[in-house]
Amino acid sequence: HNLRDYITQKPYNNNQLSSSQFTGSIAENNGKYETERIYAHFNEQLMLNNLCASVGISSDLDYNLCSILNNRRIAALATANQAGLNVTMNGNASYHELEYHIACLFVVFVANAFPRLARQDSSFYRIDLEANENNCHCIAYAVNTLMVSMFSLLRPGDLEARSKEFLALASSNLLRLGLETSSSLISSEIYGNNNNATSTSSSHCLSAKYRDSIYIVFDNLIKQSPYLSASLQESCFPYSLIRNAYHSIAKMTNSNETTTLRSNVMSSSSTTHVDGKCRD
Structure with a gap:
């Protein structure tokens, strides 16, 4: 089913996401599993949107743009790891x-x-x-x-x-x-x-x-x-x-x-008047 319907049914706090569902800050194991499951759904949705785009079906999620943003994140994380920061995609x-x-x-x-x-x-x-x-x-x-x-x-x-x-x-x-x-x-x-x-x-x-x-x-x-x-x-x-x-x-x-329209009419009438005087 649609990822948007899935993620909007989850409880949400304005300050931070629920620990047992997205961040894994309290229940670390369950949180990590839930985060991986969310991104798995997200990747499935990207593939589905790509198939829809190939047959001309519109979608809210732009597959190409998401791929570019995700590749940019991966490249930035790789650069940070080369600098010795030891960061991960979600960690x-x-x-x-x-x-x-x-x-x-x-x-x-x-x-x-x-x-x-x-x-x-x-x-x-x-x-x-x-x-x-x-x-x-x-x-x-x-x-x-x-x-x-x-x-x-x-x-x-x-x-x-x-x-x-x-x-x-x-x-x-x-x-x-x-x-x-x-x-x-x-x-x-x-x-x-x-x-x-x-x-x-x-x-x-x-x-x-x-x-x-x-x-x-x-x-x-x-x-x-x-x-x-x-x-x-x-x-x-x-x-x-x-x-x-x-x-x-x-x-x-x-x-x-x-x-x-009035200016065009006036210009055409003045031109006609000038042409008439020239003929006279």
């Missing part, structure tokens, strides 16, 4: 925790990067292409694939908790970005006669100009996540903001198309 807690913390920091980095993307002009979402100019629409697939591969390899059973942590961090940053834009608009209305205040507030407004496009990127990331659902998203981030984002982007796209 050195400090090395294993270091890689796990790096994976957790990756989740925090992505969650904190959303406001910065909202300040880039190339982040505008194109409805006709269902994509962004700077390809930030690929974040949804890339982040979910990396999270599933990294946490399935480093600490099985922890993916759901880390996914919820990512949802909370990203939602907080995006909501704070919306408050920043609203406060900038209020400041521009209050200090409308002050040129410095107006320029400052307008710069803040422009900095968060494409937050609606990032809302859509965030929504697509939640939709493609194997553990996050619409109900969890609603508890952290109101879906009404997503609907408003689609509406405002569609309205902006239509206005841009209308402006382009």
